[in-house]
Amino acid sequence: MGDYALLYILFAPFMGAIALIFVSNRQAMLVRGIAAGAALVSLLASLYLFYAYDHVKGGFQFVQRFEWSHQLGISLHLGVDGIGTPLVLASGILLFAGIFVSWHIKDRTKEFYIWLLILAAATIGVFMSLDLFFLFFFYELSVIPMYLLLGMWGSHTKQYNEMTDPEGLKRRDSVGFIFNFGSNSKEYAAMKLVLFLSAFAVAALMGILLIYKFSGLNTFDILVLREQAKLMNIPVLGTTLDKIIWLLIFFGFASIAPLWPLHSWSPVGHAAAPAATSMLHAGVLMKLGHFSIIRVAFEILPETTRELMPIAAVLCMFSIVYGGFVAFYAKDTKYVIGYSSSSHMGYVFLGMAALDYISLTGAVMYMFAHAMATGMLFAMAGWVYDQTHSRDIPALGGLSNRMPFISGCFVVACMASIGVPGTVNFIAEVMIIVGSWNKYPFQVIVAVVGIVLTLAYLFKMMRGLFYGPMDQKYSHAHDAVSLVDRLPLLIMITVSIGFFFFPMHLYNVVRSGVDPLISKIIRVVPVASLNREAFDVKRETTDPPETPDAPLLTSNPSPLTPHPSRGLE
Amino acid sequence: MTFALTISPSDLLLLLPEILLTSWLCLILIIDFSFPRLPNEQLAYFSIAGLVATLGCLAWFDITGITGTLFANMFALDRMALFFKMFIVGSTILVILASIDYIHRFKFFRGEYYFLVVMSALGMMFMASANDLLSVFVALEFSTIGFYVLVAYLREDMASNEAGIKFFILGIFAAGLLAYGISLVYGETGKLVFSDMQAAQATPGLVIGFLLIFGALGFKIGAVPFHSWIPDTYHGSPTPVTAFLSIAPKAAAFAILIRMFFVALATFKPIWALLIVAVSILSMTYGNIVAIAQKNMKRLLAYSGIAQIGNLLIGLATGTKMGSDAMLFYLLTYLFANIGAWAIVIAVSEAIGSEEIDDYSGLGRRSPFLAFSMLIFLLSLAGVPPLAGFIGKLYIFVAAIKEGLYVLITVGLINIVISLYYYLIVVKKMYISEPHDRSPLKISGPIKVVLYVCLAGTLTIGIYPQPVTDWVVSALLMFSNLADPTASLPVPPAVIPFGG
Structure with missing residues (x-):
C-alpha cells in the first residue's frame, strides 16, 4: 500500500461520507460504525505515513500526480514533506477522536458524521496538496461543512437563550438577526465564520491567480512554480508585485490562523460549535492558515518572505496578549478555550517570523502539540456541556466529585496547553522561544508573559468548573465511564505525553521539511537592493555557514533542550 | 446584394x-x-x-x-x-x-x-x-x-x-431597438453577415447601431441596466x-453576442471590452446586493440570475478564445444548478403551495433529498468546491487574469462572498430553522429525474471537468485565431495598468 498511503488517508473519509448517504438514520450504530471505520482507516494510514516518512531523504514523499485539467494547468498533485506529515497525523488522530466524542449525538446522526468526515478530509487534503488550485479547493471545501455543523448541531450563547420574552423570540427568528452582533446565536457564529473566511480566501485566491499569470508557466503546480516562477521586481502601483501577492496570500490565509486583527470569527465559532467540530476546528483547521502560508508564500516567494515576515512578528504579540487577556476574563468555557487557541497560534507565528531552523521546527511541532492539547480541552468542555447544559463558568463548580476521570484529564490537558514539561508542547514552546530569541527578544518576552497568562486563565477555569461548591441541579451529571467516552481523551493524552518522551522521530521529520525551506529563505539576497556584483560577492559569503548548521542540529541527541547555545550565538 | x-x-x-x-x-x-x-x-x-x-x-x-x-x-x-x-x-x-x-x-x-x-x-x-x-x-x-x-x-x-x-x-421595445440598430449598421456598412463586417470603420452610426443591438441582447440576457x-x-x-x-x-x-463581438467586432475589442466590463460589474454587484433583501425564492433566484449573467460577461470581456471557452463551460454549470434550483421551487410549491423563503424552514427535516439538492445547487451557484459552479467561476477568472482584467476579477471575487450570504440564508432556513409543519413532502417522479440529472451534472463537472472542458474548447476551435494570451505572456509589461 506504501505509495498510495496519501490516497487512503484522503479518500477514506470521503468514501465513508458517501457510504453514509445510503444508510438510514435509524441504524445509529451502523452509522457510527461506518464513520469510525473510515476514520480508523485514515488514522492507520496516517500513522504509517508518519513512521514511513524517510527524514534522511527529506523532500516530498508519497507523491501522487493525476492530470486533472490540462487547459488550466491543474493536476491533482499530492505529496507530503516534513511539515505536512505531522499535521496529517494530527488530523487523523483528531478525526478519530472526534467520532467518539460525538458518539451521543441523537439529532440527525448520519448527517453530522457526513459533514464531519468531509470537513476532516478537506483539511487533510490541504496538508497534502502540491497544487495551488487543489490547496484552495480543499481549503474552501472545509469552510462550508463548518456552517452546517455549527448551525445544525451547535449551541447558542447564554444571552441568546435568555431572550425568551415575546419581543426577543420574534427578534430571534428574523433573518436580519444575523446582523445582531451582541447576542451570538449559532446562526450568527456560523454565518460570520463562513463570510469571514470566504472573504479572506478570495483574497488568497487573487494572490494565487496573480502568481499564475505572472509566472507565465500556465500551471498551478507548487513544485514547478517554486523553481521557475520569476515574480520579483515587477513594479506595480508604486511597489512591487511580489509584495502585493505576498500580502494577499499572507493575510488571506492568516485569517483562518487566526492572526490578531482577523481573529474575531474564531472564538464565536468555537463557542457555537459542537465538541467534535471545535476539536477539528481549533486542532487542525486553524493550522491550515500557517501551513498554507508556509506552503505558498515561503516556498514560492522566499525573498519577499524574508523582507515582509516581520509583519507577523509584530502582529503575533497582539495575538498572544490580547487572546490571553480576553480568555482570562471570559465566562464561557468555550470562549476561554477559543481565545486561548488564538493566543497560542501567536506562538506559531512568532516561530515562523523568526525564520530560524529551530524556531520554525518548534512552530510546526507546536501546531501538532497544540492540536492534541486543545482537542482535549474542547472534548471535555463538550462533555461538561452535555452533562450540565451550561458553559457558564461562574454557575458551574465542584464537578470533580461527579466526574473524577474528566477532571483528572482536564488537569493533564491544562498542563499540555500551558506547556509543562511532560508534554510535547513543552519541547515545542522551548524551541520557539530559543529559536526566536536572537531575532526578536522582545516578542519572546511577550510570549513568556503569554505562558503565564495561559496558566492563569486555564487554572481559573479549572477551579471554576471542577472545584469549589457544586450547585445541586448538576447532581445528575456523570463521569465518562464507558470505553467509547474515554478512548478519545486517552488517545490524545497518550500522544501528547508519548511525544515528550520519544520526540526524536517527530523532530527529525519536521526538521527535514524545515531545513531546505529556511536555507532557501535566508540564503537568497533580494535582487532589488543590490546590483549584480554585490550580489555575487554576498552570495559567496553567505553560502558556507548554511551547510554546517543543519547536520549539527539534526544529530543533536537531546532535543528537550535543543542546543540552547544555538539561540545565543 | x-x-x-x-x-x-x-x-x-x-x-x-x-x-x-x-x-x-x-x-x-x-x-x-x-x-x-x-x-x-x-x-x-x-x-x-x-x-x-x-x-x-x-x-x-x-x-x-x-x-x-x-x-x-x-x-x-x-x-x-x-x-x-x-x-x-x-x-x-x-x-x-x-x-x-x-x-x-x-x-x-x-x-x-x-x-x-x-x-x-x-x-x-x-x-x-x-x-x-x-x-x-x-x-x-x-x-x-x-x-x-x-x-x-x-x-x-x-x-x-x-x-x-x-x-x-x-x-x-427591445425588438424596436434591435431593428433600429440593424438598420443603422446596414446603412453604414451595407453588410448584414457578421463575418463580412470585420474591417468596417468605427463611424458614429455604426457605434450607435451596435450599442442598440447590444441593448436588445442585453434585454434578453437581463444584464444591468436592461434588467x-x-x-x-x-x-x-x-x-x-x-x-x-x-x-x-x-x-x-x-x-449571438459571441458571434457579434468575436467575429464582426473583433477589431474594436479595446472599445467594447470596456463596455462589457462596466455592464458586468453593474450586473454582478446590483444582482447580488438586491438579492440579499429578497423574501421570495423566485425573486431571490431572479436577482441571483442577474448576478450570474454578470459573471458570464467577464468571459465575454476578455475577448479571447479562452474567455469564450470559459463562458460555454460556465453556461453548462449554470444550466444544471439553475434548472435544479427551479425544479425544487416547483416541487416545494406543489407540496406546500408557497414560494416564500420563510416556508422553506425545516426542509432538511421534511424532505432531506430536496434540501440536500437545494444545498448543492445553491452552493454551485455561489461557486463553492467541489461543485461545478466553482470550476466555472475559476475558469472565467483564469481567462480574465490572463487578459489583465484585475478590477473585474476583484469585483467578481467580492461578489462571491456577497452571494454566499444570501444563499446561506436559504440554507439556514432549510437546515437550521425548525419547520412550521413537520409532515414530509412528496416529490413526483419527473421532478426526481430532473433533480438526479442536475445533481449528477453539478457533481461530475465539479469533480472531473476535463471531458467538458475538452468539449467546449473543441466547440470553439474557430476562434483559435484570436490572440492567445498564453503565447505572448512571459514578458509582463513594465507598469501594469490596473483597470479595464
Missing part, C-alpha cells in the same frame, strides 16, 4: 434538426386537437421524445463533424452552434419534465403549453445559428413570441398577467416557464 437561393439535399441535411423539430411541433398540435382526452403526461412524453430525437441528431452531427453554412451565410451550423443547440434542447427536455406536475394549474390550453415551449426552443435553435443581422432579428422574435404567451399562462393570476404585460412591452423586467416577470410567470426563461434564451443570446 443578391441572394442565390439554391438548396440541395445536402444543404437540407444541415437543417435536419430544425426540420425534425418543426414536424414534431406540428404533430404535437395535431395530436392535441385530435385526442382532446389524451392525458397531458402523454403529450409531455411525446414532446420529450421529439426533443430527444433532435438531441440525438445534433450529437450525431457533432461527432461526425457535419458543419456548413446555408442561405448566403445567414445560417451557420458550426461546432459552436451545435453546442448551443444541444444546450437548448437539453434544457427544454428538463423544463418539460419539471412542468408535468405544474400543468394542472393551467385552466385552459394545457396541450398548447408544450407546443409553445417546443416552439420557443425551435426559435432559439435558429438563434444559435444566426450568422447575420436579419436572421438574428427573425430568430430572436420567433423565440420571444412563444414566451410572451407562456409568461402569462396563468390566466386567473394577476401576477402572471402583470408579468406578461411587462415582458411584452419591454420585449417589443428591469426580470424580477417581476420571473416572479409572476408559471415556475417552469421561469426556469426555461432563466436559462435557454440567455444561452441563445450569448451565442
Whole structure:
C-alpha cells in the first residue's frame, strides 16, 4: 500500500461520507460504525505515513500526480514533506477522536458524521496538496461543512437563550438577526465564520491567480512554480508585485490562523460549535492558515518572505496578549478555550517570523502539540456541556466529585496547553522561544508573559468548573465511564505525553521539511537592493555557514533542550 | 446584394434538426386537437421524445463533424452552434419534465403549453445559428413570441398577467431597438453577415447601431441596466416557464453576442471590452446586493440570475478564445444548478403551495433529498468546491487574469462572498430553522429525474471537468485565431495598468 498511503488517508473519509448517504438514520450504530471505520482507516494510514516518512531523504514523499485539467494547468498533485506529515497525523488522530466524542449525538446522526468526515478530509487534503488550485479547493471545501455543523448541531450563547420574552423570540427568528452582533446565536457564529473566511480566501485566491499569470508557466503546480516562477521586481502601483501577492496570500490565509486583527470569527465559532467540530476546528483547521502560508508564500516567494515576515512578528504579540487577556476574563468555557487557541497560534507565528531552523521546527511541532492539547480541552468542555447544559463558568463548580476521570484529564490537558514539561508542547514552546530569541527578544518576552497568562486563565477555569461548591441541579451529571467516552481523551493524552518522551522521530521529520525551506529563505539576497556584483560577492559569503548548521542540529541527541547555545550565538 | 437561393439535399441535411423539430411541433398540435382526452403526461412524453430525437441528431452531427453554412451565410451550423443547440434542447427536455406536475394549474390550453415551449426552443435553435443581422432579428422574435404567451399562462393570476404585460412591452421595445440598430449598421456598412463586417470603420452610426443591438441582447440576457423586467416577470410567470426563461434564451443570446463581438467586432475589442466590463460589474454587484433583501425564492433566484449573467460577461470581456471557452463551460454549470434550483421551487410549491423563503424552514427535516439538492445547487451557484459552479467561476477568472482584467476579477471575487450570504440564508432556513409543519413532502417522479440529472451534472463537472472542458474548447476551435494570451505572456509589461 506504501505509495498510495496519501490516497487512503484522503479518500477514506470521503468514501465513508458517501457510504453514509445510503444508510438510514435509524441504524445509529451502523452509522457510527461506518464513520469510525473510515476514520480508523485514515488514522492507520496516517500513522504509517508518519513512521514511513524517510527524514534522511527529506523532500516530498508519497507523491501522487493525476492530470486533472490540462487547459488550466491543474493536476491533482499530492505529496507530503516534513511539515505536512505531522499535521496529517494530527488530523487523523483528531478525526478519530472526534467520532467518539460525538458518539451521543441523537439529532440527525448520519448527517453530522457526513459533514464531519468531509470537513476532516478537506483539511487533510490541504496538508497534502502540491497544487495551488487543489490547496484552495480543499481549503474552501472545509469552510462550508463548518456552517452546517455549527448551525445544525451547535449551541447558542447564554444571552441568546435568555431572550425568551415575546419581543426577543420574534427578534430571534428574523433573518436580519444575523446582523445582531451582541447576542451570538449559532446562526450568527456560523454565518460570520463562513463570510469571514470566504472573504479572506478570495483574497488568497487573487494572490494565487496573480502568481499564475505572472509566472507565465500556465500551471498551478507548487513544485514547478517554486523553481521557475520569476515574480520579483515587477513594479506595480508604486511597489512591487511580489509584495502585493505576498500580502494577499499572507493575510488571506492568516485569517483562518487566526492572526490578531482577523481573529474575531474564531472564538464565536468555537463557542457555537459542537465538541467534535471545535476539536477539528481549533486542532487542525486553524493550522491550515500557517501551513498554507508556509506552503505558498515561503516556498514560492522566499525573498519577499524574508523582507515582509516581520509583519507577523509584530502582529503575533497582539495575538498572544490580547487572546490571553480576553480568555482570562471570559465566562464561557468555550470562549476561554477559543481565545486561548488564538493566543497560542501567536506562538506559531512568532516561530515562523523568526525564520530560524529551530524556531520554525518548534512552530510546526507546536501546531501538532497544540492540536492534541486543545482537542482535549474542547472534548471535555463538550462533555461538561452535555452533562450540565451550561458553559457558564461562574454557575458551574465542584464537578470533580461527579466526574473524577474528566477532571483528572482536564488537569493533564491544562498542563499540555500551558506547556509543562511532560508534554510535547513543552519541547515545542522551548524551541520557539530559543529559536526566536536572537531575532526578536522582545516578542519572546511577550510570549513568556503569554505562558503565564495561559496558566492563569486555564487554572481559573479549572477551579471554576471542577472545584469549589457544586450547585445541586448538576447532581445528575456523570463521569465518562464507558470505553467509547474515554478512548478519545486517552488517545490524545497518550500522544501528547508519548511525544515528550520519544520526540526524536517527530523532530527529525519536521526538521527535514524545515531545513531546505529556511536555507532557501535566508540564503537568497533580494535582487532589488543590490546590483549584480554585490550580489555575487554576498552570495559567496553567505553560502558556507548554511551547510554546517543543519547536520549539527539534526544529530543533536537531546532535543528537550535543543542546543540552547544555538539561540545565543 | 443578391441572394442565390439554391438548396440541395445536402444543404437540407444541415437543417435536419430544425426540420425534425418543426414536424414534431406540428404533430404535437395535431395530436392535441385530435385526442382532446389524451392525458397531458402523454403529450409531455411525446414532446420529450421529439426533443430527444433532435438531441440525438445534433450529437450525431457533432461527432461526425457535419458543419456548413446555408442561405448566403445567414445560417451557420458550426461546432459552436451545435453546442448551443444541444444546450437548448437539453434544457427544454428538463423544463418539460419539471412542468408535468405544474400543468394542472393551467385552466385552459394545457396541450398548447408544450407546443409553445417546443416552439420557443425551435426559435432559439435558429438563434444559435444566426450568422447575420436579419436572421438574428427573425430568430430572436420567433423565440420571444412563444414566451410572451407562456409568461402569462396563468390566466386567473394577476401576477402572471402583470408579468406578461411587462415582458411584452419591454420585449417589443427591445425588438424596436434591435431593428433600429440593424438598420443603422446596414446603412453604414451595407453588410448584414457578421463575418463580412470585420474591417468596417468605427463611424458614429455604426457605434450607435451596435450599442442598440447590444441593448436588445442585453434585454434578453437581463444584464444591468436592461434588467428591469426580470424580477417581476420571473416572479409572476408559471415556475417552469421561469426556469426555461432563466436559462435557454440567455444561452441563445450569448451565442449571438459571441458571434457579434468575436467575429464582426473583433477589431474594436479595446472599445467594447470596456463596455462589457462596466455592464458586468453593474450586473454582478446590483444582482447580488438586491438579492440579499429578497423574501421570495423566485425573486431571490431572479436577482441571483442577474448576478450570474454578470459573471458570464467577464468571459465575454476578455475577448479571447479562452474567455469564450470559459463562458460555454460556465453556461453548462449554470444550466444544471439553475434548472435544479427551479425544479425544487416547483416541487416545494406543489407540496406546500408557497414560494416564500420563510416556508422553506425545516426542509432538511421534511424532505432531506430536496434540501440536500437545494444545498448543492445553491452552493454551485455561489461557486463553492467541489461543485461545478466553482470550476466555472475559476475558469472565467483564469481567462480574465490572463487578459489583465484585475478590477473585474476583484469585483467578481467580492461578489462571491456577497452571494454566499444570501444563499446561506436559504440554507439556514432549510437546515437550521425548525419547520412550521413537520409532515414530509412528496416529490413526483419527473421532478426526481430532473433533480438526479442536475445533481449528477453539478457533481461530475465539479469533480472531473476535463471531458467538458475538452468539449467546449473543441466547440470553439474557430476562434483559435484570436490572440492567445498564453503565447505572448512571459514578458509582463513594465507598469501594469490596473483597470479595464
